[in-house]
Amino acid sequence: xxxxxxYDDTLNSKFSxxxxxxxxxxxVIERVPFYINYLDKLISENVLSTSSKIISTxxxxxxxxxxxxxxxISGKGKPxxxxxxxxxREDFRKLVNIETTNMIIVGAGKIGEGLAMYxxxxxxxxxxxxxxxxxxxxxxKKVCDLKIESNDKIQQCCYDKKVLIGIxxxxxxxxxxxxxxxxxxxxKGILNFTSVKLDVPDNISVRNVDISSLLTMLAIxxxxx
Amino acid sequence: xxxxxxYDDTLNSKFSxxxxxxxxxxxVIERVPFYINYLDKLISENVLSTSSKIISTxxxxxxxxxxxxxxxISGKGKPxxxxxxxxxREDFRKLVNIETTNMIIVGAGKIGEGLAMYxxxxxxxxxxxxxxxxxxxxxxKKVCDLKIESNDKIQQCCYDKKVLIGIxxxxxxxxxxxxxxxxxxxxKGILNFTSVKLDVPDNISVRNVDISSLLTMLAIxxxxx
DNA sequence: TAGATTGTTAATCGATTAACAATC
DNA sequence: TAGATTGTTAATCGATTAACAATC
Numbered sequence: 001x002x003x004x005x006x007y008d009d010t011l012n013s014k015f016s017x018x019x020x021x022x023x024x025x026x027x028v029i030e031r032v033p034f035y036i037n038y039l040d041k042l043i044s045e046n047v048l049s050t051s052s053k054i055i056s057t058x059x060x061x062x063x064x065x066x067x068x069x070x071x072x073i074s075g076k077g078k079p080x081x082x083x084x085x086x087x088x089r090e091d092f093r094k095l096v097n098i099e100t101t102n103m104i105i106v107g108a109g110k111i112g113e114g115l116a117m118y119x120x121x122x123x124x125x126x127x128x129x130x131x132x133x134x135x136x137x138x139x140x141k142k143v144c145d146l147k148i149e150s151n152d153k154i155q156q157c158c159y160d161k162k163v164l165i166g167i168x169x170x171x172x173x174x175x176x177x178x179x180x181x182x183x184x185x186x187x188k189g190i191l192n193f194t195s196v197k198l199d200v201p202d203n204i205s206v207r208n209v210d211i212s213s214l215l216t217m218l219a220i221x222x223x224x225x
Numbered sequence: 226x227x228x229x230x231x232y233d234d235t236l237n238s239k240f241s242x243x244x245x246x247x248x249x250x251x252x253v254i255e256r257v258p259f260y261i262n263y264l265d266k267l268i269s270e271n272v273l274s275t276s277s278k279i280i281s282t283x284x285x286x287x288x289x290x291x292x293x294x295x296x297x298i299s300g301k302g303k304p305x306x307x308x309x310x311x312x313x314r315e316d317f318r319k320l321v322n323i324e325t326t327n328m329i330i331v332g333a334g335k336i337g338e339g340l341a342m343y344x345x346x347x348x349x350x351x352x353x354x355x356x357x358x359x360x361x362x363x364x365x366k367k368v369c370d371l372k373i374e375s376n377d378k379i380q381q382c383c384y385d386k387k388v389l390i391g392i393x394x395x396x397x398x399x400x401x402x403x404x405x406x407x408x409x410x411x412x413k414g415i416l417n418f419t420s421v422k423l424d425v426p427d428n429i430s431v432r433n434v435d436i437s438s439l440l441t442m443l444a445i446x447x448x449x450x
Numbered sequence: 451t452a453g454a455t456t457g458t459t460a461a462t463c464g465a466t467t468a469a470c471a472a473t474c
Numbered sequence: 475t476a477g478a479t480t481g482t483t484a485a486t487c488g489a490t491t492a493a494c495a496a497t498c
Contacts, residue, residue, distance in 0.1 A: 067479090080480075081474065102445075134277075205446035212349045222389055252490090303497090306498065
């Protein structure tokens with residue numbers, strides 16, 4: 001019932017070099033980065049194959065859970081053998097990549113600038129193509145190879161570069177406004193560094209990274225342990 | 226069965242100015258910052274009382290869910306009336322605060338420095354008391370009122386200031402090592418900005434904020450929508 | 451009073467885990 | 475073959491939602 005049949009059983013099912021995905025549950029999506037990270041480590045160590053068991057102990061997850069996740073995402077495991085590392089990594093790549101995903105940052109405060117200077121995401125298929133802020137003192141200033149531009153340039157940039165992801169690092173009273181702007185310019189995913197619970201349509205994804213909120217959660221856990 | 230009785234029914238139960246908490250489920254903990262944020266907004270607008278219904282529509286949560294959460298955390302709701310905003314806020318404060326929680330940052334790269342300069346968490350009862358890095362070019366440099374110190378000063382700082390939270394912003398191959406160090410110096414909660422899945426004992430809380438991972442999750446959701 | 455709001459008990463839903471049948 | 479690994483079906487667990495009884 002809750003299982004979806006990803007094959008068309010009525011025809012010549014199991015064409016095996018097609019990977020399968022539709023609407024991965026949110027819980028699975030949150031484990032994907034750990035799998036990718038681990039597979040990249042194996043590749044850098046020239047390990048050729050792995051198994052659900054190995055991955056589960058290495059990542060501290062349930063063995064059946066890993067088996068189900070990998071089956072959902074790749075489905076190319078072989079009994080008695082396991083998974084080919086490169087093949088599995090490739091299926092994860094297909095899951096994530098559209099091509100390189102262009103991003104912008106709106107809000108060039110301390111956090112925004114710190115993020116802009118951070119290079120880590122280039123390795124993962126993301127490219128920062130614009131940094132925006134309305135503060136006159138910041139406009140024109142260079143962050144890495146990008147010049148900070150005023151917010152009225154956001155629209156142009158989004159259209160020209162087909163920007164899909166927007167990072168919001170403005171003060172919280174401007175967050176919803178910037179969010180609406182991003183959505184109207186075609187952005188589909190938002191990384192929200194403010195404490196505001198953004199109001200967005202169903203087809204827009206939001207991930208919140210509010211440092212104060214995370215610290216609050218840690219404090220609660222610390223206190224009750 | 227899954228409900229715990231927070232009162233001692235055998236005695237003169239319901240001493241009503243005691244707030245109740247023990248082992249809040251993780252799902253509830255993750256909603257706490259939203260409640261706090263909303264309550265602070267009400268206070269700034271001089272709103273005196275509120276109800277589960279209002280909060281649920283305002284935060285986009287289920288009404289019963291809010292009622293259960295508030296009952297668990299405060300339990301001072303009155304039928305036909307709702308909750309007194311200040312009283313409720315106070316119970317949330319008790320839930321979170323031990324007093325001011327001291328924190329350190331290890332790793333003064335772009336992100337670490339950006340975080341160190343960010344002032345937002347001071348308002349929420351957290352205080353940054355140290356920034357550390359082993360890079361000779363960074364040691365001695367000032368970030369806000371703090372001087373960046375070498376990692377061998379971490380221990381002293383943790384002991385002197387009773388540091389409870391550690392923020393890890395080092396390169397990923399040093400993450401576990403720094404984490405172990407923090408734990409051995411008495412830190413109980415870790416905010417991990419690397420992509421490494423940290424291995425910690427049961428009594429230590431970890432929250433991960435890996436930007437690349439979050440972007441990966443967004444990309445998957447965007448692609449399948 | 452009737453309506454609004456509370457808290458609780460029971461039902462539902464979704465995700466994880468356990469048990470098992472199949473096999474490069 | 476026996477043992478290891480796969481994927482799946484069924485059971486369990488936990489969190490959310492629905493229904494309801496109580497009442498500043």
